[in-house]
Amino acid sequence: MGRSYDTVSFLSDYGTADEFVGVVHSVIRSIAPHAAVVDITHGVDPHDVRGGSLALVRACQYMVPGVALAVVDPGVGTERRAVAVEVGDGESILVGPDNGLLAPAVAMVGGAGRCVSLTDSKYHVESPGATFAGRDILGPAAAHLCNGVDLFDLGEEVDPITLLPGVVPLSQEDTNLGGIRAEILWVDRYGNCQLNVDPEEVAAFGSRVQLRWGDDVRTADRAHTYQRITPGQVGLVTDSYGMLSVCMGRRSAADELSMPVGTEVTLAAPTDDQPAVSTPVAFTTTRSTTP
Numbered sequence: 001m002g003r004s005y006d007t008v009s010f011l012s013d014y015g016t017a018d019e020f021v022g023v024v025h026s027v028i029r030s031i032a033p034h035a036a037v038v039d040i041t042h043g044v045d046p047h048d049v050r051g052g053s054l055a056l057v058r059a060c061q062y063m064v065p066g067v068a069l070a071v072v073d074p075g076v077g078t079e080r081r082a083v084a085v086e087v088g089d090g091e092s093i094l095v096g097p098d099n100g101l102l103a104p105a106v107a108m109v110g111g112a113g114r115c116v117s118l119t120d121s122k123y124h125v126e127s128p129g130a131t132f133a134g135r136d137i138l139g140p141a142a143a144h145l146c147n148g149v150d151l152f153d154l155g156e157e158v159d160p161i162t163l164l165p166g167v168v169p170l171s172q173e174d175t176n177l178g179g180i181r182a183e184i185l186w187v188d189r190y191g192n193c194q195l196n197v198d199p200e201e202v203a204a205f206g207s208r209v210q211l212r213w214g215d216d217v218r219t220a221d222r223a224h225t226y227q228r229i230t231p232g233q234v235g236l237v238t239d240s241y242g243m244l245s246v247c248m249g250r251r252s253a254a255d256e257l258s259m260p261v262g263t264e265v266t267l268a269a270p271t272d273d274q275p276a277v278s279t280p281v282a283f284t285t286t287r288s289t290t291p
Contacts, residue, residue, distance in 0.1 A: 002150030003090050007066035008037045008142045011056055012134065013044040014071070020132070024069075024139040027125060031143035038064070047074040049101050051261070053166045054185055057104040058241050063092075068105070069134075069142045070096035077130035082137050083158060086113040086151055093151065095142045097133070103166035112160035119155035171197050177212070179205075179268025184246075184254075184261050191252020192226075192237070193259045197244045197267065202236075205269040209236055211246065212266040213259065219270050220246065 008028055014020040025037050040059050044052040052072035060068065065088070073080075073096075081098040087109045094102045098117075106112050118124075118137055123144045127136040141154055171182045180201055186194040202209055207222045211234065220234040229235035229249035234257065239245040246253045246265070253259060 002145070002148055002153075004148035005066040005093070005146045006035055007064045008035055008146065009040050009059075009063045009066065009068045010037055010042075011040040011044070011052065011059070011069070012042045012071040013046050013048065013052060014042045014134070015046075016042055020134065024071075024134045027135055027139045028069075028143040028146075031140060032146040035143060035146040044072050048072060049074065049099055050167055051186070053101050053104045054168065056101065057108050057168075058186075060105040060108055065091045066093075067142045067145050068092060068094045068096075069138060070094065070101050070105075071134040071138055072101050073097040073099065073133060075099055076133050081158070082118040082133055082141070083115060083163065084118060084141055084145065084151055084154060085115045085160065085163070087111070089113065093145055095138050095145070097138075098164050100164045100166040103163060104168050106160075106163075107166075112163065114151050115158040115160045115163065116151055116155045117158050120153065123149065123154050169196055171195075171201060174266050174268070177266055177268045179210070179266050182265050182267060184259055184263040184265065185243075187254040187259070187261055191248070191254040191256075192239065193246040193253050193257075193263075194239055194241070195244045195246065195265060195267075198242070199238045199244055202244065202267055205267070208270050210268045210270045212268070213257075213263050216257070218257070223247075226250070 021042050028037055041055055049072050056070050083098045085094045085106055096102050118141050125136045125140050169183045171180050174181045182195045182197045184193045185196050209220050211218050211220050218234050220236045223229050223235040223237050226247055231249055235247045237245050237247045248256055
């Protein structure tokens with residue numbers, strides 16, 4: 001017997017309109033009745049492995065030790081492996097498809113220890129088809145781990161170096177503008193646009209930062225909170241994960257500025273000849289910027 005766990009943290013692109021999430025919950029609880037299942041999110045865009053990996057890496061540093069079950073799996077039923085990866089000297093185990101989804105979180109918590117491909121059908125649920133691995137393979141594996149089944153009992157050992165790496169873009173120096181080339185990694189439900197930029201990377205630019213994307217150029221004010229952003233002005237706020245986010249006070253920066261996920265943005269010190277630009281404020285019902 002291996003180490004037992006009492007919590008499964010569950011992330012997927014299943015959504016909540018169908019029964020998929022509830023079925024996986026029930027399968028886990030039928031095998032490991034003592035295990036609590038914590039839903040991290042099921043709102044990852046369908047098949048968006050990179051988006052799922054970023055959500056997992058944002059959340060993993062705050063997740064209770066145990067089993068993390070992540071399912072964003074456009075290759076379900078193909079030759080891609082289903083894997084379980086031990087991290088933190090066995091404090092936690094990540095379970096999911098070997099498609100890059102788990103890789104950033106594994107790196108965030110210090111790298112992989114033992115790893116297996118979930119090939120032993122004794123620990124699967126009998127399946128009428130090959131398209132619901134969350135119910136038939138991944139969820140049951142998470143539950144059996146909670147019961148103390150040793151990782152190596154679940155299947156064939158895998159060299160962690162062979163796991164598919166994740167694709168998380170890094171900011172880069174822009175030598176032409178003397179700035180930083182970045183990308184919008186995530187847009188939250190309030191329309192705040194998280195950049196792959198640490199606040200220290202723009203400290204030398206001062207309290208105002210020039211943003212360039214597409215044909216647009218704006219100057220953003222550094223602000224400590226969303227409430228400190230002047231109405232109609234673009235702000236740069238250090239978000240709850242310690243990254244810079246492009247924001248607007250009680251408005252969606254993503255909508256107002258046309259900044260979807262994947263938008264390339266260059267940050268630089270403002271130029272003297274750049275006019276200040278504000279967005280007119282319409283007095284309509286808006287959604288809150290803060291949770």
